[in-house]
Amino acid sequence: MNKNRMNWSRNVLAVGVASAVLSGCAALTPSSSDDALSLSFVGRYSTGVFGESAAEITAYDAATQRAFVVNAQAGNLTVLDLSNPANPTLIDTLTVSQVAPNAVVNSVAAQDGWVAVAVESSPKTAAGYMALFDAATLTLQGYVRVGAQPDMVTFTPDGQYVLTANEGEPSDDYQVDPEGSISIVDISNPQNMTVRTAGFVAFNARRDELRAAGVRIFGPRATVAQDLEPEYITVSTDSRTAWVALQENNALAKVDIARGVVTDVLPLGFKDHGQAGNGLDVSDDDNGINIQVWPGVMGTYHPDAITSYQHNGRQYVVTANEGDARAWGEDNDAYWGPEEASDSAYGGNLSQGFVEEIRVKHLVHNSGFARRLGDDMPPHLMSLANGALLNPEVFGYCGATAGDAGGCREDDQLGRLNVTWTQGYRTDERGFPVLFNADGEQDPFGDRLMYDQLFAYGTRSVAIWSADGELVWDSGDMIEQYLASDECRLGEARNQPCAEFFNSNHDEGDAFESRSDNKGPEPEAVAVAELNDRMYAFLGLERMGGVMVFDITNPQAPAIVDYLNTRNLWAEDPEANLATVGDLGIEDIKVIPVNQSPTGETLLLTGHEVSGTVSVYRVNLTQ
Template sequence: MKLWLALGAGTLAAAMLAGCGGDSDNDPVPSTDTPAVSGVKLNFMGRYSTGQFDESAAEIPAYDAGTRRLFVVNAQKGALDVLGMNDPANPALVDTLTTSDIAANTEVNSVAVRDGLVAVAVQAPVKTDAGYMALYDAETLELISFVEVGALPDMVAFTADGQYVLTANEGEPSDDYSVDPEGSVSVVDISDPRNPVVATADFTALNGQEDELRDQGVRIYGPGASAAQDLEPEYIALDADGTTAWVVLQENNALAKVDIASATVTEPLLPLGTKDISQDGNAIDASDDDGVINIRTFDGVVGLYLPDAIHAYSAGGDTYLVTANEGDARAWGEDNDAYWGTEGAGCAGDASQGFVEEFRVKHLVHADGFDRRCGDDLPPQLRALGAGGLLNPTTFGYCGAVDGDPGDCREDDVLGRLNITWTEGYRTDSNGDPVMFTAAGVEDPAGDRIMYDTLYAYGGRSFAIWDAEGALVWDSGDAIEQFTASDECMAGAQRNIPCADYFNSGHDEGSAFDSRSDAKGPEPEGLTIGTLGGKTFLFLGLERMGGILVYDITDPTAPVMQDYLNSREDWVTEDTESVLASAGDLGPEGLVFIPASDSPNDKALLVVGYEVSGTTAVYEVEALRD
């Protein structure tokens, strides 16, 4: 009989805390005569392949120790692939769990497992409608119960005591931005798994405070959106005692703090700020079109952290938060011709048909203004601000900017190719309206140009550690790009392919050297944490370049890199789909750490879902000892 079924509600939480499963359980304390763990190394063991290329056929994995099963989100099916792990080197498909028993055409977005319970975040057929959190039996795959939660539940997690399941309800808008649901966090009490009780932590109390939030550094900028509509929960971190959750509001560049018992947002939002790209140690490669690796600093450019995955851990009695600083732009209506408009129609795109905030620097500050991009990639909301953009020559004089002329700053090998958001960085007055300039760079209320003092790029190209109040403790700076550009970095499961030959490559094409430098570089997205020998290790997935970075983060103020393994094998073939069987693993999305105490082979394991190659890879986490 299942533990959750056999025990009453009063003892369930304690039993779950003591039971197997999850990715945060510690290894047994080593005996005193065992050498201490000095580090870790990843070794590729094997993979399961769906045979589906670039269909998001393997995204988020979760593991149940009792059944030795992996549950992997397969977005191409809209379901969970259930993989047997008796032989970790050869995971095998044993079943598929669909959510058609909840409603037709629903889709699985995320999964978490704890002691035989499989919690699933389920998207409604229309993504702006309310979704569901469902519980299934890990062995029989029986639907135990489900409850309605917010729109687009995008991540699901158990609290440490097993009493609650939380979902991050992103509430993304429709593609034309005509419907924009409110973001929220659902807190589901599963003391009785057959009768879950849902409560909702929402952001409606912040409605009317949009200007104050912007002043604090929270990005509130969706067209016509209230604070509650604009805030989009992406990912959840939980403390060790199950009382507090920290929720990433990715597009808003902030965290929310949630009291779990009362299901309320209890603290002011925690804005994450920006990363100064002018500072040594924060350099980036900003161009995908110069044919070389050129990691350098740029005055006047900052990076928005915009993290995706987050995880909490304890060190020295305090809670710390680790984020993968991916970066993410709002891009709705990209394929809608009515949104972009046409040159013949006077560049009159329909702003009610979408919202795209991403724009290249070279197009933003061209001397001929915005209309040269009509019918191509000119957002009508940007065109409504002015006829063109200028660079502040005081800030950008280092690359030749003068009044009315960007100089060499817009060249492809400088800042021209860099993707930034046009929604901030331009000079405004006390009312928040743009200060206008003439095309010659003279401030004039009758002018039709806006002046950019700062350029805001996407993502930190890093991971960061924050304290419980959202204060930055440590950031990896430019270490990831510097490492993947170095001779030390080798890709392939056998570590025999120079990373520098494929620096900042994309994950869905071959021969793509430098192709992501203009965007978010290596694009850290997913992460998880594991403990071995009393030390805490971070496993960080690089979505575009690929591979898993491992850091010892036991001391949150001084993380130390341990290893990097990239099991992508084919980097040359243009049509990567045609060589999928030999390409290896492309596009890491979700990661789960399996401690040795729960592992089917008594070794600590890392499992990674790769959305582009549609593979689920298994790695041994080898403890190194002095």
């Protein structure tokens, strides 16, 4: 092994141990509730913009009955009159040009007449801002500098603080990599706001410990503080503790708000798709719905949106386990290198990017990695070895033998599944790859990696965790099983079978099963509400669309109680039918409780990045 390979291997996470998963895969209707809950469509506002993220994150101010919606395409906020939820209308547009040149809005939250906005600077690697607006007058009250790339903003329940999750992604060419952080802004005096930033520098010396525990820290040139990327925040009901999703790191950060420090980084572990109840449909090319267990395939939780609630005096965190691959420089030709000649033995320039995603059939092809040089073969992978194998003792069930992945590579088996190459291959006690020859024999002079496990993105589930990051419950394969069932129906009128459009994509028509190879229905957004003494979670499915409702009153035994998908056209081209297609690509859910609702009913406010729509649903409860 050459020196560059050895140095790089120290920065690659090799985790092969799955955490225990408590899977709830049986109940599809609640057995302990006297209430019947259902969702119904109320109204919609459309930007008329398809596929440009013109309606993403939403917020609602009760005093003015206004909705505030992030328009990422324009980099601003859309302000809607929601006094008549059946007909949301445009009031105004808020920009952040007075905060910083070329700045854009990333997120919004509203509470007690204030609108907090996460403002990303240009370039994104520079420090961003949190800006505070008056919800009634729409005037800027003030702004403060926070960390790089504030990606999410939220109020503490007591209204004293605004928190921002500063993701700190690297530049597109991977030349600048700011540290991730969480900023805590005291807004008790809006004209003189103060900010403290909780960072991760104190964890830099704990890199090996965190990686051994399962935190995915693998940026090839990053410190721990640079590698950790805060994505989403939820705050305890007493406003003392925040949990922050570190999506790409597959972990949660725990923050003491009063002290302004990160107290812990909690690894979320992995989901064993070889266990009963944890099956998944892995192929978009197997001519049908085939939800089954796949021994050796692990799911990485990678939560996007998170929320929290109390039950019997204990705090729980709920996660929408979307999955997300790191892809820095994926459009940078300098990273990939030319197809036939290159300036390095690895194809491209390792300093110009980092891409971890690859299909199984390209990872374990008998001809090795060079066949896809300059195409989609990550140079960092080529710096490790010249090819890879599947352990036949694990993957023999799908045809793997010594030196040959066999039928496992086929499109109707594991071949199409997108996985990360950074995990699952065998390593020695130093973390270096154990090499094999092309015949599948361990050989110090070999040039093949041996994958004992394959790690896919997301877990196609919703999960509940303790305050200390212990898994309490995971929905297993409930979501895909429900979408494949006869009970499931699509459209505002619920008149189309879900199974006919199982795992469809959100931006194309007639897309049956097109996302099975890549995160499935893709849980994206989640919100919770207590209604009639029961706790419900509202889960948005980004690709398949719609909101799935779980009764989570008992954190150990949740159940699906309803699913409403307001996409009305499924076989037609959605862009050509934007006026009638409905909602595509749900990005955010906010609950409007009865005491704040313009109609006196519990409502949901949803943002949809593909259809560019903002919709309102009614939560119907009957005794």
